[in-house]
Amino acid sequence: MAEASGDYKPVSNAREMQELLEVLSEPGGASLMLDKPGSQPLPVLLMDVRADESLVLDISAIREVAGELKRGLGFRLLGQARAKLVRTPVLTVTQAYEVEGRLLCEMPYPEQLEVLQRRDNFRAELSASMDAKVLLHHEKAPTPLQGALKNLSLEGALVVLPLGKGSLLASAPSTIELKLVFPNHSQLVLSGALRHDASDLERQMFFAGFEFVARNAEQERQLWFFVREIERETARRARAVQDGRHPEKEPSPLFQAVERRQAPTATSQDVEYATPMTQRLARLAAYLDNQLFAIKQGRRIDSVQLSRHADRLLALLDEDREAMLFALVCLQRDSVLVQHGLAVAVRLADIAGQQAMPHEIRKALLASAMVHDLGKSLLPDALREATSLDADQYRELHAHVGRVMEALAGCTWLSRAVMQAVVTGANERLDGSGYPRGLQGDKLHELSRLMAVVDVIDAMGRDRPDREAWSIDGIYKYLLRHPHQFDQRWVKRYIRHFGIAPIGSLVRYAGGELAWVLNIDEQGQPARVQLTDSPVAATRYMGAVIEKRELTLLGKPVETLAVPSASTPS
Template sequence: METLILEKSDSVVVNDARHITDVLINLDDRCDALTVSLYDQTAFQQPDYPVYLDHIDPVSGELLLVVTDAGSLETPIFDTHRLALSAENDQTLRFEAIQVLKAERYGDALQLRCALPKRLITAARRQSARITLRKDMHVSAAITCFVDQPPIMATLRDISGGGCLLGLPLAECAPLTGALTLPAVTLTFPSGEHFTIKASVRHVTPIARSNQAVVGLEFGNLDRPHQRQLAHIVSSTEQEIAWRAGEVSRLAAPTPLYASAERTRSRTARRRQHTPEGLNTLREIARDQHLFLLALQNGHSLPVERLERSANQLIKLLGKGRQAFFYDLTCLTDEPQWMQHSLNVAGRLADLMLAEPELAADTHRAVRAALIHDLGKAMLIDEALPSLESEMNEAQRSRLRNHVGALLAALERAGYPLDALERDIIGGINERLDGSGYPRGVAGEALSPVVRMAAVIDVIDAMTRPRGDRPALDAVKAYRYLYNRPKRFDRHWVTRYVQRHGFYPLGSLVKFSHGYLAWVLALDERGQPSRVRVVRNLRRAGIFYNDEISRVDFDQLGRLVESVQPEHYGL
């Protein structure tokens, strides 16, 4: 095997084709963060695209790669560019100069038939080797992005003497931008031992075909105590892996680090609950918006095709069943508030526009704008504005008003083809009829009917969500607030909104006089609940239900008293 050790870069270059193929075969895209980039571009120019290995044929000398989030990567580029495949494994692996033999696009994915690579670069120094944890080795991680803010919870995927790879939900990645320096990352091992260190974000990579991502961290300067503890952790992890794999060697042994301080409890199998198809589709749409945000933050090519598809899917879901659609929107509780808000505004804007013949033709473009209209807020998260959901001071609220300009500037830098209606909605949804809105203080007739409608939808949805300085309001109070301010909000669109959604909107929680709490599943033509899902009875503590009740049986529940906030009851 021809091998070259590069002393300056602490790397090993492997040119033996058989050995390289063996390494490829042993990669696992479910455990490793696999990405491809254009090989002959500079590091600054080349975005990384998540990928998985579909097939390897050593006989023909070919492999099949599927780029799952190809964005604007087009097939003709492979006529002049080769690929680099990177993997975060027990070492950092980079397969270079991969020739693409055939490229085919399937929606947002690219299927690439490639020649097997002839060159592999991998870390050489022992202290740089990454030790990948087995799936049955659970180590929790707490990522502190900003002081005095709650940490982001993650799991340890691999660790080395210089850094680690953490897995976490894609929805939690918004603050993890660029070379952000983290004041603290705390790893908690089964024994209860903690390792806390400063670190820098090196990359954030979505995992193909999932709502998860991995973040690569580089540890800060290690003092002697941290060096000793980290060396102990790496050594113990390697021993534990060897022992669990059944290896017979002096390194294979159970370690105290991975011995749980608590007695292991037997787990009973949990029955997998059925997830409605519509809810799964909404989660895919949310994932696409997170990928769009990541591309904006990192200067990568925007996945415009995904945004187009998301708008189409959302409108199609609405057409298949309006009531199921709006109920499913309330179930996206794993998403951050700004994402839930954007999806709800897009859905309600589509619903209202499709009901207006003179506006229906513009629905698709309006939905595109609504889906991304609040991404600028997530782009402003930093030490001065560490959270969008905690209580803000006046300086932070003032800074947040820059989100419109931040988004429009980022879209322009990325070359996004923003049309007039999209610019109108993104730039005008926060304006008010009396000129008191932002960013430009536009007033009166300068605001188009679609913008006036969008502003009403945006404010109602925002008011019915909890905020750092106040709890959520019920729909009736939000309606009353807007209706009583005709100089700021178009009363026509307030009225039309109430007519479409009623006083007990789909997905809201209502209370009955016999103490029952229930989710609203369906409304009649007068906007009154006609079907609910009962979940609790306040008169019987500790008992939960999951029963659908139609109006003919509402007498069992008593009189419908009011709409209530789920967080007040732990729901």
């Protein structure tokens, strides 16, 4: 249907179809969109293009939808090639099979492709090596957020950010400042409004699409120059690759780098992790940050991605329990809500694993706990930062629970009973003083009683506007002195399971030595520790790891300190 401006147009020329499909077969070049309402693009790899015969897809990253595809659910492949949006007609899988651990599926070669290109809103695409940056700034952000410019048009820009930074945009006002910076230091400052977003969870990237607002004539002139130069530079490099030699023409002035000595800025995205497990956990934190952004945008939590990341987190916990528990206190760069969600999820699944609980129930516990507090991101700043709450504010606080339940409505694989017990039970108390329903006594589900204990122990160990973090000693004493609020069976089981000085605790010895607890013995005392010079958040630059005889020489810890916090706002 060709015909209205902006509509997809058919492409049936065999050579052009082959060229477009070859571009889609590059890593990250294709996505799969299920042919049903509410679908989102899913990451796939177009493994093989057999002209006039078939296409072969690697769907290992989206095994959750394999059953629907095998049963005949249609889908489209989507991508971009040569400044065009490309999609296939609706396809169906003819066969699926495993090859060396990869899940592959085949489908007939399409009779045509469909492309969309609007010159009045042409977007010039940049490769990563073109190194154009965008600095995003708004009054609620302490420092500009740096991203890479992915494409540019007269109307807007697509910016690539690290996945874990998306939620910082959700708290921004309706328009923010975008500063485009090119390698020759040409710059342009514009106002933009966030219009769409997407995430690539495999590559840990967040794509933010901005529409420029209130442009003046000079800004439009500069934009047109930038778009034209980007297109020229892209074509120059493409010809060089095609000919197999260095480019003959001079690069665009925009991309002739100028040396400039300058101090490193606070926008650097370089990250050093305290332990290898912390680095692996950070990928889960980035995913959870992305869900935080989705909730702030009024969207539901993606069912497939929640299932996949719950599986990953549970696998990491079961692979190396001690490393995971220590990594929880090393994860310092993410928002408090993300840190809290991961910590509660891991400890809840860990203690539940001692109760001979079925895998699917344990996974549902962990998944529900990961997101149980994300609704607090929707509360007004004044409420989240208040040091005391009046009756109206306390009622307003309750709303965050219902918002998470709404966001989880599409996760049909998640047990409704488990979800209800974890998400709504975290803040209930035995005496009915909790929220949102004020349940008490035997009306509280057993999982709610456990969740309340795990949740409050982690929450009390973190700084809050009205108080500093408590030490684990003080937290245990508080819970034991409040049997009317907390189920004492679970309080005592928690203490026995995680120990008097749990993994991740910061302890002080009689001689003044400070150490992080890496493992505990049967009495819940440190069995292996890592020395540190000062009571600051754990980093990769810490002291020796000691155990057995060397640890015996230190004696027993005389004090357990509150874990220092260096987290970002929620």
